[in-house]
Amino acid sequence: MDDLWNEAWDSLIQEVQREADEEDEAAAAIPREIRHLRTLPRDHVGAAERLMADYFSANPRYPAEIFRRRFRMSRPLFTHIATTLADRFVRACGKSFSPEFLRKPTSDKCQRLLDMHGAVHSFPGMMGNIECMHWEWKNCPVAWKGQFTTGFKSKHPSMILEAVADYCLRIWHAYFGVAGSNNDINILQSSPLFNDKCRREGPEISFVTNGTQYRMGYYLADGIYPRWSVFVKTLRQPAGARRQYFARKQEAARKDVERAFGVLQSRWAIIRCPARVWHEDDVANIMLACIILHNMIIEDEGFAAERWAPEDGASTSHGVATAPIQMGVPHSNEYLIQRLADIRMSTSHDQLQVDLIEEVWARRGGGVA
Structure with a gap:
């Protein structure tokens, strides 16, 4: 019985194999169409010649x-x-x-910034606007994603750019590469923005507002920044015509840095989309290159980019910028600590804000509140 079963099984296997061989022979006998990849004549040489001619x-x-x-x-x-x-x-x-288009402003440039912001925004002593921007990092290493991800603005890894921009959208300070999990205060603590001011190596700024003399310029900032003497923030729930007008003017002037970020991203699509490079240094190089090119365009277009031009003759109503007298002279640690304490003095911040409220209202010509 076993022999009969084995013979039947062997014959079945042979029959299946024979049918499979016949199907393969039949398929091989049918000629198949050979398809070639279509080639388009793109005329690269002619396109280059037309580009040069155009x-x-x-x-x-x-x-x-x-x-x-x-x-x-x-x-x-x-x-x-x-x-x-x-x-x-x-x-x-x-x-x-970068030495030309990503440098800190000289005394002449600071004077131009003072005159421009004083004439346009009615803020004497204003040097610009400070803000931070996130750039999503798509190819962030997996081991770093927790460090570079914040749950507040996005669920994806990002790097942060801290920038200072003026009314003409030129970026004077760019500090990039901080992990996205940090906020604006964390970035400010590690930023080199005020290093020269602490060492008294940058231009000296002086201005008068509401009859009070001040010896340091300031930046307009949003509510998260600390109450330092170098920042001017808006008012929460302002009461009265003067305070409401000041809040509107401050928030309107703050749009300069937002416009700078928008123009930067609209010009260079690579920073409008998530960064696809793998190395952290490459991401930073791309961002800084885009900022440099952005500043080059602003400088090339000059004052035609915005409806403002410098006034003829010297004017001190908006502030005065002078070169430092003791530039390069080393200072003691006590002096540096004192300068840093002066920058972080909250009482000076409050007094400056009060004086600016009155000064901005007086420049408006609003009369009695």
Whole structure:
């Protein structure tokens, strides 16, 4: 009985194998269509020639305004950048242009900032606006995600940029690379923004508001920043015409840094989208390169970017900026600690805010409240 079962099983296997071989032979006998990948004639050489004829020839086809709309900057600035950068773009951009376009303002630039903000916003002694911006880091290493993720604004890893911008949207201070789990106060504690002020190496700022003399400029900030003498914040639930007007003016002037962030992201799509690079230094180099290019465009366009131009003649109504007298002279630790204490003095912050409320109202010409 077992022999009959084995023979039947073997014959069944042979029959199945024979049918499979016949199917393979039949399939091999049918000719198959060979499909080739379609190749499109893209004419790269002709496209390059047309690009040069349209924008970079001696008599370009398109005018200067169309060039700027496509390349986001003027033609002379574009050619200057292209001829200067011969190495990798991002690193070469930071190395070649950061000493000029990412430096701290000189005494002449500080005077221009004082005059501009005093004339436009009616804030004497104002140096700019300070704010932070998150840039999502898509390819953050898994081991770092907890450190670079905050549950307040986003559930994704990010890096933070602390920036100071003026009315013309130029960024004068850029501190980037802090983990996204920090808030604005944590970033401020590690920021080098006030290092020169503590060492008394930066320009000396003096201004008068409501009859009171002040020896340090200030930045407009939002509510999270501490009550330091170098910050001016808005008022919560302001009562009275003067205080309400001051709050509106402060919040309106604070839009400068928000506009700067918006223009920065609209110009460079790479920082509008999550960062896709893996290394932390590469993310920082990209951000700083975009800020440098942004500042180059602002400087190239000059005062035409905003409806403001410097007034003829010297004016001290908005403040005076002078070069430091003892620049480079080392100071004792006691002196540095005292300077830092002066910057963090909350009583000076409160007094400055009170004086500015009266000064801004007087410049409005509002009369009796």
